[in-house]
Amino acid sequence: MAEADNGSRPPSMAGLVLAVLGASAGFTFFLYVVGALLEFRRLQTLHLAAQDVVPELPQQTLLVLAAHALLVPLALGAAASTVLVLLSLPMTRALMLTAGAAVVVGCAALIPFLGWRDRSAVISSAVAGVAGWLLVARRRWAVRRAAVTVFAAAALLGAVVAFVNAWLPPVHLACARLALTDGGRIEGFFVGASSHDFFVAPGIARRSIRRLDVVPRATVARLSLGRTVGVRDGGVRAPGAIDCR
Secondary structure (H helix, E strand, C coil): CCCCCCCCCCCCCCHHHHHHHHHHHHHHHHHHHHHHHHHHHHHHHHCHHHHHHHCCCCCCHHHHHHHHHHHHHHHHHHHHHHHHHCCCCCCCCHHHHHHHHHHHHHHHHHHHHHHHHHHHHHHHHHHHHHHHHHHHHHHCCCCHHHHHHHHHHHHHHHHHHHHHHHHHCCCEEEEEEEEEECCCCEEEEEEECCCEEEEEECCEECCCCCCCCCEEHEEEEEEEEEEEEEEEEEECCCCECCCCC
């Protein structure tokens, strides 16, 4: 007699592939939205025309911006989820306390060497990990559910911290010098590029002047990017020499 199907069959390979593709597409969309919001907020901090520039930027630019901002929170979220799974394995109470103390000491040792954004990511990931471990220890959540939730919480909290960082001045932009085909030169802070144009914010010293120059690629003979500096809003004024030291 054939056994009745109790719905406990393992998922098929096609189902796993579809699940991975769906998760990848969702994660890419999450990065794209975070990148667009960060760039929009950065430009608004300097009182530049964000609504006109952000839609023109390539998708890859926004993905890289978000990945750079969320690299530390995502890595910490993965680490917190891994530690949560390891602490959930059968072990003696002494070993569990030793492992927990090692994680706490490691986090405390890292914090003095980090900026406020990465410091916030460490603290938020640690808090999410502790909350997840407590839920598992009290048998309210399964380990897998808690680990996934901790990772997602770390990513979302990291996005919030990155957005606050983009809100607060200064905004970090690279110094740019453009040599034009007609012999002219343009100097300013590099905001981005589309398939047709370069976006450069003129300024003076390390302040922008609430103006954005759109320079067609066809008119540019050479683009030179210098070091990245912290730029603040300088109000409406005449442009001058920027400070890239």
